[in-house]
Amino acid sequence: MSKQISAEYVKELRDKTGAGMMDCKKALQASDGNIELAIENLRKKGLAVADKKSTRTATEGIIESYIHAGSRIGVLVEVNCETDFVARRVEFHRLAKDIAMQIAACPSVSYISLDSINQDIIINETRIESEKEDLINKPKDIKDKIISGRIQKRLKEKSLLSQPFIKNPDISVEELIKQNIALLGENIKVRRFEKFLLGEGLVKKVNDFRSDVKNIINKG
Missing domain, CATH: 1.20.5 (Single alpha-helices involved in coiled-coils or other helix-helix interfaces)
Known part of the structure; x- marks a missing residue:
């Protein structure tokens, strides 16, 4: 007989993993209510599902932006999915925003994956x-x-996909994307991104106050 699991417990697991309610309930029952074991099993299942979908064409999606506090760092990133329906989902927008934030937080990241270097x-x-x-x-x-x-x-x-996810360092950005593939049921790809640093490439002029005053006096 399956162990009875409360709705609150199921919701807690769903909030942590993004998996469906029935999947969460089954995972908790299979793990005798051990939420950490349930998370591990759901993650393994999610990654397997994601691998099967990874070759499917993804041409829909959104271009997301992120401006860091102080407006000195900005990011634009294109994240693709398979359908316009998923592109409108709040979970997909949240993922794209998290990826844009991740790029802003990682100064060394220049490529999407190891394969793209x-x-x-x-x-x-x-x-x-x-x-x-x-x-x-x-x-x-x-x-x-x-x-x-x-x-x-x-x-x-x-590599962006190799980075520990800033909101949960126990998983990589690649694992985060795969979890969302399992959640949304479509292939998801980061196609391209661009990072903007305020003043990057410009030669900053250094004012010499004493020289300026001297020049003004001499002209007078």
């Missing part, structure tokens, strides 16, 4: 690492292993 970048990073002084006297096999580990770490720092 240009091979020339990887070759150059590898060359720089291989020439570092602390590796010069290392045996080749150990040196190669250290370089590989450092490069992977560096590339993950540049």
Whole structure:
């Protein structure tokens, strides 16, 4: 006989995972009311569902924006889904806003995923690492292993999907998207983004007050 689970408990699990009410109830019953185990099982199930949908075409969606406090950092991001219906869902808008906020909070992020990083970048990073002084006297096999580990770490720092989600560091941005794929039932992709930093690329003029006063006096 299935264990009786209260509606409040089911709602709590739904709020934490975004999964459907019946899925939450079944997950709690299967875990004897252990909410952490239920979350883990739902996450595994959600990721499996998301993987099946990841090859489906996503051409609808929205362009979301985020302006950080102080208006010195701004982000535009395009997030795609399969239908206009899902594009209007509040959960989809919330996801797009969270992704835009994530980009603003990660100064090193320049690419969507590891797969989107240009091979020339990887070759150059590898060359720089291989020439570092602390590796010069290392045996080749150990040196190669250290370089590989450092490069992977560096590339993950540049990849949006590899970042720990700022609102829940226990999951990555990629896992966050997959959870929403399971919730909304459609493939979801981050297609592109652009970050704007106030004054970026401009040469800031430094005023020399003494020189200005001297010039005014001389002209007089």
